[in-house]
Amino acid sequence: MKKILLPEENEKLKYYKANLHCHSTISDGAKTPEQLKEDYKAHGYSILSITDHEVFISHSELSDSEFLMLNGYEIEASGTGSKTCHLCFVALEPDNTEEVCFSKAHLWGNAKENAKYVNIDKKTSMLFRKYTKHGVNKLIKTGKEHGFFVTYNHPTWSLEAYPQYIRYKNADAMEITNYGCVVCGFDDDNGHAYDDMLRDGEKLFCISTDDNHNVYPDSSPDCDSYGGYIMIASPSLNYRDVTAALKKGLFYSSTGTYKHTGPEFHSITYENGEVHIKTGDVRSIAYIPCSRDCQIKNAEYGECINEATFKVKKNEKYFRIVITDTLGYKAYSNAYFPKEF
Numbered sequence: 001m002k003k004i005l006l007p008e009e010n011e012k013l014k015y016y017k018a019n020l021h022c023h024s025t026i027s028d029g030a031k032t033p034e035q036l037k038e039d040y041k042a043h044g045y046s047i048l049s050i051t052d053h054e055v056f057i058s059h060s061e062l063s064d065s066e067f068l069m070l071n072g073y074e075i076e077a078s079g080t081g082s083k084t085c086h087l088c089f090v091a092l093e094p095d096n097t098e099e100v101c102f103s104k105a106h107l108w109g110n111a112k113e114n115a116k117y118v119n120i121d122k123k124t125s126m127l128f129r130k131y132t133k134h135g136v137n138k139l140i141k142t143g144k145e146h147g148f149f150v151t152y153n154h155p156t157w158s159l160e161a162y163p164q165y166i167r168y169k170n171a172d173a174m175e176i177t178n179y180g181c182v183v184c185g186f187d188d189d190n191g192h193a194y195d196d197m198l199r200d201g202e203k204l205f206c207i208s209t210d211d212n213h214n215v216y217p218d219s220s221p222d223c224d225s226y227g228g229y230i231m232i233a234s235p236s237l238n239y240r241d242v243t244a245a246l247k248k249g250l251f252y253s254s255t256g257t258y259k260h261t262g263p264e265f266h267s268i269t270y271e272n273g274e275v276h277i278k279t280g281d282v283r284s285i286a287y288i289p290c291s292r293d294c295q296i297k298n299a300e301y302g303e304c305i306n307e308a309t310f311k312v313k314k315n316e317k318y319f320r321i322v323i324t325d326t327l328g329y330k331a332y333s334n335a336y337f338p339k340e341f
């Protein structure tokens with residue numbers, strides 16, 4: 001039976017460009033929410049979640065018929081050392097505006113001043129932030145129970161490696177790219193971390209984000225906007241349509257720069273033990289499974305390809321697809337689990 005893993009764009013379904021991790025003047029970003037909306041809209045984005053540190057403030061008043069603001073915020077659990085864990089919470093329902101896990105002790109920068117605008121969920125505000133397996137998992141669980149899409153952010157910047165991230169359970173997604181880290185110089189292709197988590201039995205999606213603070217102007221090569229994004233397949237820009245697509249994993253991640261739009265997936269389908277991938281012009285299409293059975297299709301030098309088919313081994317626990325364009329920029333599918341097809 002044919003299974004559509006990533007649908008083709010058609011008259012009923014469109015791909016919307018989104019950045020789900022972003023900072024404004026409400027915490028430590030340099031641009032106001034209004035500027036961010038205008039600038040992202042001008043760069044072809046349709047969806048933005050301003051996820052300021054520790055303060056959950058809705059920007060729904062900035063949504064219009066062509067642009068959707070998703071409500072979200074970022075929280076952290078830090079220990080005594082330099083390691084830390086950051087999570088983004090994006091509300092699945094537009095009227096969910098109560099901040100869970102609020103912590104006065106973690107406010108800093110402009111967030112201190114803006115905390116007065118936060119609608120605090122009192123029951124979870126006393127939740128002690130501990131940088132431990134139990135502490136972080138409690139935050140993830142609380143976020144999910146209160147209707148948030150929870151992402152595990154920038155393991156590289158957080159100085160978290162296998163012993164740390166492997167402890168975290170049931171997040172909706174992890175950041176496979178954090179462009180703010182890339183422009184700082186971090187080696188931030190987190191495919192290894194994603195595979196480690198998947199091979200350990202986690203079922204989660206991956207996302208590319210900007211985590212932009214906009215210290216540098218948009219035209220600067222050091223600008224941290226427009227480099228990591230997801231493309232969400234949704235019937236409309238309605239808030240609930242978009243978050244339903246997010247929860248179902250109907251999106252892919254891509255990377256580029258201010259000047260360069262990253263590679264595109266057009267569709268991924270599975271039929272009779274094979275996965276078929278259609279893309280825009282790319283240099284290679286790679287199949288990364290749970291087992292050692294990696295496969296790749298490369299274009300001849302100077303040429304491009306637009307599709308590939310790979311055999312999926314019987315009992316393969318998961319596979320994911322990575323495509324690379326001629327400039328070396330990558331796009332990532334979510335992981336798919338053949339036993340569920």
Ligand SMILES: [Zn+2]
Binds near residue numbers: 074153
């Ligand atoms: Zn962070």
Ligand SMILES: [Zn+2]
Binds near residue numbers: 021
């Ligand atoms: Zn951030």
